[in-house]
Amino acid sequence: MISAEFEEKIWVYYETNLLPATRKKYWNIIRNFDKVIGHDPLRLTLDESKEYYNYLINRINNNNLSYSTAVTRLSTIRSICDFIENYSNAHGLKYTNFFKEISLPEEDKTIEEEDIPTIKEIDSILKVIKKNKDDKAFLIISLVVKCALTNNEISGLNYENIVMDTLGNLCINIPPKGRGRVSRFIKLSDDVARLLDKYINENSINTGPIFINKRKSRIKPRDTQRMMEKYCDICIKEKKIKRRYTMQSLRHAAFTYMLKGGATKEQLADYAGITTKWMTRYEKILTSGTVEQAIDYSIITIKSI
Secondary structure: OOOHHHHHHHHHHHHHHOOHHHHHHHHHHHHHHHHHHOOOOOOOOHHHHHHHHHHHHHHHHOOOOOHHHHHHHHHHHHHHHHHHHHHHHHOOOOOOOHHHHOOOOOOOOOOOHHHOOOHHHHHHHHHHHHHOOOHHHHHHHHHHHHHOOOHHHHHOOEHHHEEEOOOOOEEEEEOOOOOOOOOEEEEOOHHHHHHHHHHHHHOOOOOOEOOEOOOOOEOOHHHHHHHHHHHHHHHHHOOOOOOOOOHHHHHHHHHHHHHHOOOOHHHHHHHHOOOHHHHHHHHHHHOOOOOOOOOOOOOOOOOOO
16 A cells, blocks of 8 residues: 555655656556555565566566566656655665666567668778768777677776776676676777777776767767767668668677677677577577678677778
8 A cells, every 4th residue: 555654755746746647657657566565665675676577577478568668667666766765865764776776678579680780781881980080989889799788888888897807808897787696798809999999098088988978978878879870871871771770780780790600699698698588589680691601709890990
């Protein structure tokens, strides 16, 4: 049951600041949480946050809830618990928003051949970027197609994440995404390592974000997506590619070419910090003629800008 304390201390903010339609949506999500857990989110344990997460996953798997609706519910509860945490801290109370470390896995969509840019198309995009002397875009695209970084990982990349292994190889340390998970290290190929080292030195980066936007703040995923759209549109106009690709398309391409080059699903799942079940999406692409057979693990070589 939603408590009077929750309504008086927390909900009053949403009731007076949200538009009626949004307010109704939030209230229904809180009621759903209350129904599943047995109380409102004013009290929250780690086990309860896991229970709600598993409830959403089970609903998705049983086709009782769409993936997008589940994402909305989880992000709304996370936001509300953020507010509760800030409210509690301001009043000297202890509260932990365990939902900060919880997110739904990427939706298991089937990937079609047209969703994957060919090596020739990737090359065309990089050539256009090189022609425009956009070092930042060139490095970002290279990190995605060679290292399969996500858009969020690109935007969240800090100077402090760039490390050397014991053999002197340049690596990226990806911090853990949730409780119980560990950091993972991505060894950079020589071509990308040279690009990253050059970019850091030329931009005098010695702390904080590697990539910033025009407003001199940390680059956001939407910034990189707009960048991708810009160069895709140029390539389409020049008839180098047939359609727009997203940053996610490039990541799919990275996995596809790595698998085609000899990497196992287990290796790539560990490399990317995901489960092997998502790798099955690439089987259709791998058995088609879209990607030519290769003998190397890393098929794509990036020439310095």
